[in-house]
Structure formats: C-alpha cells, structure tokens
Amino acid sequence: MAEFFLVILTAIAGLLVIAALVNRSGARRVAAAHEPAPSRHTTEISNQSPEVSDQPTDTEFGELHEFPRQIDRPELPDRYGADQMKLMVRDPYWLHTYWELTPAREIRAESETGVENYAIGRYVIRLIDLDSNHSWDQEVDPDIGNWYLNPGRPDTRFVCELGRIDRHGHYVPLLRSNEVRTPRDRPSDRVDPEWACPEELWQRLYSRSSGGTSPGMQLWQRPASPGHGQTPWDRSG
C-alpha cells in the first residue's frame, strides 16, 4: 500500500522560520507566521492537503535571559538506550510518532530472521487502523526518530509499529507503540434515549453552540486574540 504515501514535506528545522506576516485588524496587531503545520517528517496517507497554521511571531524582546542552571548545560541525549515507540494524536486527521530502536533489538530480530534475510530489508512505519484492520507502510530511515502521519480518519483507533521488510517480503515488527484514538470532527450519531432531543432542536442547538458554523474545521477556527503571541499569557486564541 506504499503508493498511498506521499511525502509532502521534509522541511529542515532551519527552513521553518521562513515567513512572517503581520495581519493588522483594527489597530490591534495580530502577528502571524505562515508555515506548514507538520514540520520535519510528514507522511500523507490520505489525499488531504496539509493545513496551514496561523502562528504568532514577534521578536520585540531583544536580549534574552537564560534560566540559571547548575549543571553545565549538558545537551539532552539523542538516545536513551531503550527501545520505545510512542504515538500521539495531533488532531482528528494527524498523528505523530517518535521512537528509539536499539542495536540489541536489531540483533535479536536479525538472529530470528536470519542475517542474510534481515540485512537488506527496508525499514517501515506500519500504521494500523485497529477498527478496520487496515494498515499502511511508510518507508523511513530509523535514525530519523519521528514522523507525522496523516491518515485523515477521525474517531478511529490506531497503533503503529516500526518494522523491517526482509528480502522475501516478510514483515518483521521491531517496535510497537501505544494505542490512540483520534477525536471526532463532528457530533456523534449516537443518541442516549434518556436524553434525546428532536433532530430539529439538536441542529439548532448545534449550530448555535458552534457559532453558527457547519460541522468541521470551521468550528474552531476562531480569530486570534488581541496581542496573540506576545507572552505566554495569551493562550486561548
């Protein structure tokens, strides 16, 4: 199913700070930088286009102060020497995974699969839709360590694996993540009989509650707050 994958963005961190756009409304300046939302390594599994996010940016503060440290600022480790894989939900459509694969785990897989079979295999992230048992593979460099996935399936349970496909096409799972469920992007179809309300009333309530917008992303595309992004104070844009 690899043809479902389209690598849409491999922006390096340095290129992220590309564009800054100041959007003036009234005289309140709402700073907004446009950059593709999922940076680093992203995989689009559906044909949905990546969203562009409005982000505030402001560099009014000149020199910055560092929180004093006692330890001589050691860099955080790239690796912790433990196998792990985690899957996180970004929104109804996007997931993010990160992992660490240890040499020990590879040696074990190699001995089980046979060195010759294993050694020339391809590494893949296998995203598994647990509700439909459908899965997709995305080829990755295991050293990259993280990836954005875009199955575009709200209200669905997922798990992902890092594995290797050996020379015979056999899939050898190496790491398995936690399970997640993507949130709904619309109201549930289920009605509690004890708390039912007529369809017409529900539609009116929903429309009113959600600011008169139809189900979908508009619901939470509220305008940014005044002064967005100046300090950590402004959080609910």
Next chain:
Amino acid sequence: MPTGYIAFILHAHLPWVRHPDREGVLEERWLFEAITECYLPLLRMIQGWDRDRIPGRITMSVTPPLAAMLSDDLLQSRYRHFLGRQLELADREADRTAGDHRLSAVVAMYRERLQAAREDYDSCGGNLVGRLADLARAGRIELLASAATHGYLPLIGLSRPLARAQIRTGVDQFVAKFGVRPDGFWLPECGFAPGDDELLAAEGIKYFIMETHGILHASTRPCYGVYAPLYCPSGVAAFGRDTETSHQVWSADEGYPGDHSYREFYRDIGYELDTDYLAPYLPPGPIRTHTGFKYYRITGATDHKDIYDPGQAWSRATEHAGNFVFNRSHQLQHLASVLDRPPLITAPYDAELFGHWWFEGPEWLDQVIRRLPEAGIEPITPGDYLARFPRNQVAEPSMSSWGYRGFNEVWLEGSNDWIYRHLHLAGDRMGRLAAERPGAWGLERRALAQAARELLLASASDWPFIMKSGTVASYARDRVQGHLANFIELYRQLTERRFREDVIARLEQQAPLFPHLDYRVFAHGATEPPAAVASD
C-alpha cells in the same frame, strides 16, 4: 427563577519565572505587570460588589506556579521595588508632559492607578493569595485548582505518572494555599483527553471546564448542547465553553477589545522615548520593552493614533457591557424557550486578558456583572449549578483544547515536538523511582523531590507554546532543556546511589517551587508496557 445563568471563569496563570540571582529579569516583569494591570484591578472589582451589595459571583483559577510566585517573599519585595520605579516614572512623565493637557491627563490616570495598586497591595500585605481565599470564603468567588505547572495533559499524558503527578500536585498545592479541597479543576489550555477525568475523579474533583466541541462531539449527542454540563463516565462533570460569548470578547475583528476608543497596546513609551531617560525603568541591557505607559487609542487601522481619552474609553466599556448583557439576555431567552431547564452559559477567559491586553476589560466585566440582575440573568459558578441541577446526561467528552484549531497542534509541531520523548521517558522513570522508593529519606529523598520538581517545571505547557509562537523561544527551549538536564543528573545520582549534596542543594535553591512536594505522587500508574514487540 432567572431566565438563565452565566458562569464567568477567569483563569489566572503565569509560568514559574523566578530568577533569584539577577535583578530586573525580563520574564519577572510578566508577573509584575499582571499584578498591577490584572490581578489587583480584578480583586478591587470583586470587593466593590461586596461594598455595593451586588450579587456578583465568578469562578477563578490561580495556578500553583502563579500562587507560589504571588506568595514568594523575594518576588513580593521585587514587585514593591518595581511599583516604586513605576511611580517614579509616572512623576517624571507628569513633568515631561506638563505642557500638553491631553497627554498629562493620561499620565495622571496611570499615576492614580499605580497609587491604587500600591494601596491595594499594601492593604493585604502583598498577600494576594490570602485575599483570594477571603473572597472565596465570603462567597464572592469559587476557586478552581489546576495542574501543578500547567502541563498540557493530552500530550504529556502519554506518561500516566506525569499526568497524575500534575493533577495530584495541583490539588495538593491548592489545599496548601487555600486550606480547603477544590471542587473544580482548570484543565490547562482546556486540554482534555478521554481518561483524564478518571485522574480528576481520583482526587475528588467534581467538575472541569472544556472547549465547546469537547461537549458537542461527545460519545452521545449532548441534548442541551453546551448549555448544560455532561457527566463523564467517571462521574466528573464537564462544562463546555459558549462560542458566542467568547467570540464577542476574543475576536480581534469583531470583539470589543478592538474598539477604536480603547487603549492601543503597542504604542508604549518603552519603544518611543530616549533610552537614557528610560534606562532605570527597563530591564538591564540593551532592551526596549513595555513600560505600561501607553498614551494612544486604537483610533483605526492605520499608524496614525490619537491620544487616549480615558473618559471616552470608560463610557465605551459601559456601552459594550450593556450590549453584552443585551445579547446574553436574548440568547438565554431563546434557549429557555426551547429547553426544559434554564440554560447555562459558560464563559471562560484568561484573567490576563482583562487589564493587560484589554485595558478596559475589568471595567467592562464589572459593568456586566452589575447589569445581569436587571436582565434576569444570574451569575453562577459551576459548583452552584451542579448543586441545583445534579442530574445530567452521561457521555464521554471528546479530545479537545481551546488552542488554535481546537486540538493539540499548538503544542505538537515542528518547533516543539522534540520535548515529548524526553518528558515521557522522564515521567515514566520518575514513576518507577517513586514506586520503588516510597520510604526514602535524607539526601535520597531530597534528590527524588527535586527530580520531581524539575520534571514538573519542564512539562509546563508554556514552553511549547512559546517555542511555537516564536516569542522568547530560546528562553523556553533553555527552560525545558535545563530542567530536563537537571532531572537527568538527579536520575543518575539516584540510580547510582551516589548523591552530591552540593548539586542537590543548588538546584533546590534555584527552583524552590513547592517546598513540601511529595515525590510519591508519581508512584501510581508507573508501570509501562515495553515498546519492543515480543517476537517469541
């Protein structure tokens, strides 16, 4: 019976930005400005209801780091110093603008406000937390607990020990500061993931506030929309934010704060006057920043700005309050006509919106509260509502937040996603250590407590938010990296059982947040399944 209810919820939070070894640190000014512009005026407003016998009642959350900073001796003394400097600047500005009656009127307003701030601050001995507790006892406010350091639970919650410690410590700190157990809980950023309610239930929490679609997209359709709470399967009630109400206040285009009569936030003398003149009032170093002295009104969508007219702005705030109450009255009448119980509007805001971003905000809110009774609207707290309407629909709310686009992307994107691998692992490691060593004492106990402290500080939602917003991003990165590096060092000492008292003591002195922190809050839910796939 009123037509309906409105629950105003003000969420007050700042990250822990105490820098004991340096004077005038930029980030500490966040706290000082918020005290002068937001917290003191809001407290004064609430006290005014008492004086005038207005039946005002609102809900407030004050997060543990903010409460700790407000109670901190060093920061209290630095705030007094800051306020003294501000008053000195007001005097110098009064001299400088003496020839211009319109400007000097604005300066006089700031001077009066700063003097009032000093009176208010001194009258409670700098103890704002105590004053909040008094107002809660007097029935004016209902206080909400919140997470220990404002951790964003839907993402850090992959480490259950960390999520649990955030909630448990938040509740413990609430009890330590306010002397009672909390009924309600403010979820940082309104961030909710199904299952988090179980952690709240375990602490005896009865309700929390969430974003609109968390309710609307619940597992079964909410028959009252967001105009009544849902009970989660755990029994904790979830109140959903009303979109219309938030839009009228938050919207940059259509919201009240963008009105042309209101004060322009971005024109500040800190950017306009000579740096030699300003130097005593700005942070050390070649920094220009806000002083709080802003003399212009928004005027329009151009760079031309007229001088601020306080009288005009105040009457505009009163008009906007009338408009808001009128709209709520219509909204509630309509809802009451189609629902079989009085509707509830839940209106949560950042407390710092009022007075800081929206200078006239406290005045507006005061006027709104004072006008509610004549419109047949009763101000209520979520706790009071549940006491009156204990029977509510049960459904599982949906994952949501009040951040941009309503989910997790503000705190999970290219600038900040790297933090989670460290936070989750540290959370699970801390969980195991705490579970294995419940009876630690001496240096080991201190190392465990400090490790817990560093981890909580690293997991504040403020840091990924700032990394994304691009403002003081390097400060946020340094904070996360620094606290995590400290955690790793302490973890090493703990696993090797080779303690360095000098290091532990310095870290304690550097970040003395929650002096009585119980590291064992990490102990429950500490078992994690291995990530490697069992192949046998």
